[in-house]
Amino acid sequence: MYTQLNPKTKEKDFFGVFGSVIITLLLPTVVLFLYLCCNETYVIDGISIDFNKINEIVQDELIDNWKSLLLNFDCWLFYLCWFFGLVLFDLIMPGKTIHGVELRDGSKLEYLINGWQLSLLFVSLIIGRLFYVGDFNLPELRFLTDNYLSLAVTSFEFSILLSIFVYICSFIPLRDVNGLKTNERILAIGGNSGNLFFDWFIGRELNPRIKSWDIKLFCELRPGLLLWFLLNLSNLQKQYLELGYVTNSLVLVNLLQAFYIFDGVLNEEGCLTMMDITTDGFGFMLAFGDLTWLPFTYCLQSRYLSFKNYELSLIQSCLIVSIMIIGYYIFNSSNKQKSLFKKGKLPNLKSIQTESGSKLLIEGWWGLSQHINYFGDILIALSWCLPTGFNTPLTYFYIIYFTCLLLHRQTRDEDKCKKKYGKYWKEYQRLVPYKIVPYIY
Template sequence: MTPPRLEFGGTPGVVAIVLLSHLAAFYVLLCVCAHGGALFLPTSPNALLADLRAHATPTPATVAAYLGFLATQAVLAMTLPGAIVLGLPIETEPFDVVYEAPLRLEYRCNALAGWWVTLVALGALVYFRGDAPLLWIADNWGRLMTTAIVVADIASVVAYVSATIYDWFTGAELNPRVFSGRLDLKMWSEIRVSWVTLFVLTLAAAAKAGFNSSSMLLLTAHWLYANACQKGEESVPFTLDIFHEKWGWMLIFWNLAGVPFLYSANAFFIAHASAAADAAWGDDVTDVYEPLSILASLSVLFVLLVAYYVWDTAQSQRTRFRMQRQGTYVPRGALAFPSLPWGMLTDPTFIETRVGSPLLTSGWIGRANKIHYTADFIMATCWALSCGVTPWFRALPWTYPTFFGFMIAHRAGRDERRCAEKYGEDWTRYREIVPHRFVPGWF
């Protein structure tokens, strides 16, 4: 019997990824908070520890705030109304004894309701308290990040105290649910925690930066991304993260800590650079931060919106096609905006396969199989470009698109191997019809 394929280089690889992920998080934090956004080499262990104590040591207030936020999002996920969507048949689970068919889990898709409740609550907080709560979040970004990392690490260890190191990283449970099945931990962490946290952090950084052109551009980008994840939640049960990936350190760490805190580094780069520039105003300083001009902001915004349109509609086309074929499609409500044209294919073409799952050959996916990854990478680049003139002289704002490019290329390779193994000759036939992966007609 052929042993299962180990991704990420097996146990040595995942150990290296875990260590590097922690080191990268704190290094990025210190670049932003202690070194003006510049890359640096620690001068001494004492200096490094002093910076970490100053910027990354959790406090009772940051622990209470973060745990309170997680609890609030969990309560919203369990109590708010939402459409019930059936996931894909889970062949690894026991058969449903009533229908004698593979089990299909139900997902209560109420993230959109939770998103708007969160936005209204934020608006009310700012209305009654001013920008003080946002500035507190901005000033405690590093302490909140450390809190999130500790929570993520503890959660992964508690979930897998008896697992091997590799299983601890990749996960041993596919569909973790708590509170009598009312809270799906993967859906909750991926949709309601990671992207909502990112938007809140970016909003706080924009307040600290004084809502200048660069911070507002990045805030708009992150709102679009977070909002898209909430309004498209009914499509998430059909993604690889929910259907295939197990609940392990990889998903826990990146959803609770990596995505929101590392992806918000550019926003805090703008905030700290803006504060430094204000402090240096009037001095003879040659490397003072300069936000994007209105014209430059509009140019980046245009590219961002085009990429967002392709990303949103490509994801919508493929997941709605799958849901329609299975009879599980649920129309989005009025709050699910922007509702973009060509988000659903009216007469899609596809290949029937011997395993039963059709392969879509029309729409954006029919032009390039991973075009949504390309659009995602372009948006990541726009996030870097949002950081003003300084990014051309600082490497930090480019760490996210660089990391994302490597990560998404690796994921695309994993997807390709899985599809080739699953579909066999049908996948070869599909690749003949859709030969390009990232850029239509070229690559």
């Protein structure tokens, strides 16, 4: 398909340099806006925003306190210990070594898969710490609660530095095992435009590594995901210390999201075939998304509920759990079906044979829609938002954003498949016309 190892980028995603500049400025602003609408001083109520309150917070916490916010020694110490502590565990924990997808040069990268081991250690350390303290009053969780905004800013600054680091490294030649011959790094098809800012933003190198340690996979599944879990736990602790009990809505959000978090960590092998790993470069977009956006926006529901003492009825709780179960079943079973099919373990399922040797599955889950797993993902997102009630649309930010993200991914995937499969893709679209939601879209 490619005449050279690293062809120049012809089509820039996100409207090129202009779009990448807008996104680089806009997304951190969104994180800040969500904080301003949900904090110790002010929690949004209904659809109207009290801009006088927000102006006061901006003056007190951003303008008057900008040095502490941008250069917070305690937060930097915490974040560096957190990030590189997880790096250390990722390197020393035992696990199994598997190969990723075949790259353009015919090679396959090795990955150490140790999500089970790391999860057991992580949970054991938290439980052990609780027993040691003797009460649900961990100082580490209080630190997260008390320094939420400063930690978000610190993770943002760290993501900038990390993306600069991997961008510079993408120009350093690799050497073979004998140290005699230089080799090109494999760059992302979409990140080799030659424009410094765009390539830094989108990610120039496909799989930046330090020896065998993969930076992209680590950031995808370790620091952001597990920090999201701790932020949720800190919100739980905050409410417990203030009220002496925890509302069932906050418990439910914590449980549903914790299940999703550890399911991702435990099934990290499945990430090796995802677009983030196989196609996208690792630059500021993914670094910021993994390290800042994910933990500090995905915890919005638990953060909101820690301020609003909202109780759910038994029927409401059962309905929400049912939506989560249905969504997870669709998401998990459809992904598992496609994985087994690709391994040749479901030969009886109908498919379209293409000239490239690939097969397009048109039966089972994948006969219902082209991205039936996205439909499951949307139901999961809905189950996280519903426990917050219907007092404000702010807590439904996640499902709105996530649906837009999945729609964008769907269009990117469709463009890629049109170029790759040609007439076979047209036949596939005729047989499987729905893109995400069966019989609707």
